[in-house]
Amino acid sequence: MKLSRLWLNDFRTYTNLELPLVDGLTAIVGPNGSGKTNLIEAMGLLAMLKSFRGAPTESLIRKGADRAVVRAEGERDGRPVLIELELSQGRTRAQVNRQRLARSRDLLGALRVTVFAPDDLALVKDGPAVRREFLDDLVVSLQPSADLVCSDFDRVVRQRNALLKNVPMRNGRPALDDTTSATLDVWDQQFAALGEQVLELRYEVLADLVPLVGESYVQLAGRSAEVIANYRASWGNGSLAAALDHERLNDLRRKTSTVGPHRDEISVYLNGFASRTEASQGEQRTLALALRLAGHRLVSERIGEPPLLLLDDVFSELDETRSRALLDSLVSGQTIITTASELPPGTVPDQMLRHTGAELRLDSAASRPARSMFAQE
Ligand SMILES: Nc1ncnc2c1ncn2[C@@H]1O[C@H](COP(=O)(O)OP(=O)(O)O)[C@@H](O)[C@H]1O
Ligand SMILES: [Mg+2]
Structure with a gap:
């Protein structure tokens, strides 16, 4: 439009x-x-x-x-x-x-829209939340209906965390009664199903995005460079459902959901170096621009209009x-x-x-x- x-x-x-x-x-x-x-x-x-x-x-x-x-x-x-x-x-x-x-x-x-702002440096320098949001925004731009999946997942995370906070501790162990345990099972099922969908959506966009980030970087910097991005799920390999099950006691103790797409990291490497901790400020700035530019190109290509x-x-x-x-x-x-x-x-x-x-x-x-x-x- x-x-x-x-x-x-x-x-x-x-x-x-x-x-x-x-x-x-x-x-x-x-x-x-x-x-x-x-x-x-x-x-x-x-x-x-x-x-x-x-x-x-x-x-x-x-x-x-x-x-x-x-x-x-x-x-x-x-x-x-x-x-x-x-x-x-x-x-x-x-x-x-x-x-x-x-x-x-x-x-x-x-x-x-594609927005470029001075704060974009945070895409590279800050913690994983900004990179997850960047990716999720692209997901929604490409497929508006995916917004419902992402927001449903956020809601389930909040509800599961609220439940975890309300479970009392007795003698150093969470005192989980049968009703609460059954409710937690329900949240876990939804958490796993929606979480796997969020993961799938992000994977797909990231796979298409990364080559464009590399090309954009080369264009902006005017010299050759290699950009690689790894999506690191917070629960390693295996299903999210199994991970939730495995982490249940830990989650109850810590009163929060410790695994899931809301905790995942997207690590970006420039010429083999971790961009967040090992790239120079100038490289980080160019990489941040390259990420935005690549997102803009991906949406332009897929939607057929910039x-x-x-x-x-x-x-x-x-x-x-x-x-x-x-x-x-x-x-x-x-x-x-x-x-x-x-x-x-x-x-x-x-x-x-x-x-x-x-x-x-x-x-x-x-x-x-x-x-x-x-x-x-
Ligand atoms: N809700 C608001 N109501 C009235 N003024 C606001 C509101 N939010 C921000 N401002 C004012 O907007 C101004 C900043 O506008 P901004 O667009 O960021 O400026 P810039 O031209 O520097 O980009 C500030 O002076 C701020 O006080
Ligand atoms: Mg301004």
């Missing part, structure tokens, strides 16, 4: 914004704190139903307001589409073409060579770039917007053709 217009009501810093978008490259330039990332976040929200920066829903609603609306108009397969999310305390409602969807997750798949590309202030972290290499490697499509400084030399956006915090203004001198005006209150 390509976007032609975005409306924000009471979303973060925006009381009321209507923003026309062009197909091609839009650049948004403005000082820190002017609301550039908020715009990227709103577009990301329509695609992923969550903040790409991990913010809770409540913080997306403008301070003092009790609900926020994010709406976008666009085109898919030659037909106009209007998508909308309304956020209020504890509830998210979605609409397509003014029809309320039964569940907000039914909106997944309408719009796809996701909306959102580059949030990434050039401040990159030298000119890598900035240029990144821009050159991206599949052409609709792209939004935000920056607090200047764009990489030679970049001429189709639409250049100057953000002052109070106002978003079209800079027609820096845009390709003249575009219509737009307003923000």
